Amino acid sequence: MKKVSFVNSTMNSIKVAAVTGGLLLLVAGGVAQAQKLTGAGATFPYPIYSKWFSEYSAAHPGVEINYQSIGSGGGIKQVTGGLVDFGASDVPMNDDQLAGSKIKLIHIPSVLGAVVPIFNVTGVNDLKFSPDVLADIFLGKISNWNDGRIAKDNPGVKLPNETINVIHRSEGSGTTFIFSDYLTKVSQDWANGPNRGSALNWPKGIGGKGNEGVAGLVRQLPGSIGYVELIYAMQNHISFGEIKNAAGNWVKASIAGVTEAAASVKQMPADYRVSITNAPGANAYPISSFTWLLVPVKSADANKGKVLKDFLNWMLTSGENEVSALYYAPLPKSLVDKEHATVDNLH
Template sequence: MRKTGIAVGLLMLAMGAAHAQKITGAGASFPLPIYSKWFSEYSAGHPGVEVNYQSIGSGGGIVQVTQGKVDFGASDMPMTDAQLSASSIKLLHIPTVMGAVVPVFNVPGVTSLKFSGDLLADIYLNKITNWNDPRIAKDNPGVSLPDKKIIVVHRSDGSGTSFIFTDYLSKVSHDWNDGPGKGSSPNWPTGVGGKGNEGVAGLVRQMEGSIGYVELLYALQNKITFGEVKNADGNWVRASIEGVTAAAATAKIPADYRVSITNAPGANSYPISSFTYLLIPVKTQDAAKKKVLVDLLSWIVKSGEGEASGLSYAPLPQNVADQVLKTVYSLQ
C-alpha cells in the first residue's frame, strides 16, 4: 500500500512537471513595479506557471527577444521599422499601461520647481550649469535657489525611459533635436549615468545638486522631489494618472500601436507621457507556452488593468484595451 501511495505521488509530480510552464521576459524598468505585481499574481493564480521578468532596459529587452533568448520583451519605445525588419522573429507590440517620466531633483532647501521643456533641454545640453541661473529663477519666482552646480544624471543603459524623455526634448527644443536627438542611448553632452530607473533614482537621492528623470512611481517610492512641467498648452502640470490619460485622449492609435504621446495637446495633458509595450513573437513553436502567453496577456487586459492606478500608472483607455484584446486573441 505504501509503495502504491509513493508511486501515485511520483506520478502526480511527473504530471505536474509536464504541465509546468516557465515564461521568461526581459526589458524595460519603467513598468517593472506593475509587471512584478502582475506576474506574481498570475503565477499564484495559475499553479505550475512561472513568469520570470528581468529589468535590463528597453534596449536589452529588444535584443533579447529578437535573438529568441526570452519568450517576450518589454520596451517603452516602439521598435523602429528597421529594427522590426532586421528581426528574424516577427513581433507584435502589445501596449500594457501608460506612465509618466518626471524630472527629479535634489536641491538643498528647495521642495518645488517648475521646468519648461527648453529649460530641461538646456540643462541636459550643459548650457545651464548652476541652480541659481536666471532662467531657472524666471520660471520659479519666489524660490530661493542656491549657488550650486547642477549635476546631471541620465541612464547608462539602453533605455525606453531615455527615449521618452529625449523624444519630448526633441519636440520642444530645436537645439536638442539637432544635437543629441531622441533615442534610447543618445550621446549625452554631460552628466553621470545610472543603470535602470532604480540607478538614476539612487544617484539623485545621494547627490546634492542633482537632477535626473525617472518613471513616476520610482520618484514616489524613493520619496524624491519632482517638478512640474509646462505642457503644449502652456500650463504647468504635475505628473498624475489623470494627466497621462489626458495626453492619450487625443492620440490616433495605429493598428500596430506604435505611437508617441509626448507633448500632447490639452489643458491638462502631462507632456512626458508614454505607452509601454510587451513585445510578443507572432509564432511560437512551443504550443503550450503560446497558450500560456495568450492567457497571460488576456488576463492583463481584463484583470490587471484595474490595478494600474494603484501603482501610479494609467490603465489603457477602454477603446485601446478592446482593440488589444482582439490582437491578443489573434495570436491563438
C-alpha cells in the same frame, strides 16, 4: 478460477493505471516546463509587471513568469534573438529591428506612465521647468541652480548657488527614449544635438543603471537632476518638477494628466506604435508614454503560447484595475477592446 480471474483483472487494472499515471505525469511535466515563461526589458513598468506576474502565477499553480528588469534595449535584443519568451520596451521597435528579428513580434500596450524630472536641490522642494530650460540643463547650457532662466520660472523660490549635476541612464533605455523624444519636440537645439533615442551621446552628466540607479544617484548627490518613471520618484520620496505643457499650463505628473495625453490619439495605429509626448490638452502631462510587451505572433512552444495569451487577456482585464495604485494610468477601454482582438489572433 474466479480467484485467478480476479487477480489477473486486478493486475491488468494496475498496469493500465500505472501506464495512464505515467502518461499523465509526462504530460503534466511537459506543461509545467512550458509554463515557465521568461521575459526581459524595460524598468519603467517593472513595479506593475512584478506585481502582475506574481499575482498571475499565484492564481495559476504551476505557472512561473520570470522577468529581468534590464532596460528596453536589452529587452529588444533578447526577444529578437529568441533568448526569452517575451520582451518589454518603452520605445517602439523600428522597422529594421522588426525585420531583423528571428521571430515575428507584435507590440501590446500594457500600461501608461509618466517620466518626471527629479531633483535634489538644497532647500528647495518645488520647481517648475519650461521645456527649453529643461533641455538646456541636460545640454549643459545651464549649469547652476540660481541661473536667471530657472529663477524666472520660479519666482519667490530661493535658489542656491549650487552646480547642477546631470544624471542620465547609462544603458539603452526606453525611459531615455521617452524623455529625449519629448525634448526633441520642444527644443531645436536638442533636436540638432542628442536628438531622440534609447542610448544617447550625452553632452554631460553621470550615468546610472535603470530607473533605480538614476533615482539612487539623485538622492545621494546634492545639486543633481535626473529623470525617472513616476513611481520611482514616489517610492524614493524624491522631489519632481512641474512642466509647462503644450497648452502653456504648468502641470505635475498625475494619472489624470497621463490619461489626457493618451486621449490625444484619435486613431491608434494597427501595430500600436505611437508617441504621446508633448500632447495637446489643457491638463495633459507632456512626458507621458505607453509601454509595450513585445510578444511573438506565434510562439515556438505552443504550450508557452497558450499561457502567454491567457496572461495577456488577464492583464487587460484584472491587471488594468490595479495600475493606479502604482501611479500608472490604465489603458483606455476602446484600446483594451482592440487589444483583446489582437491577442485572440496570437498562436
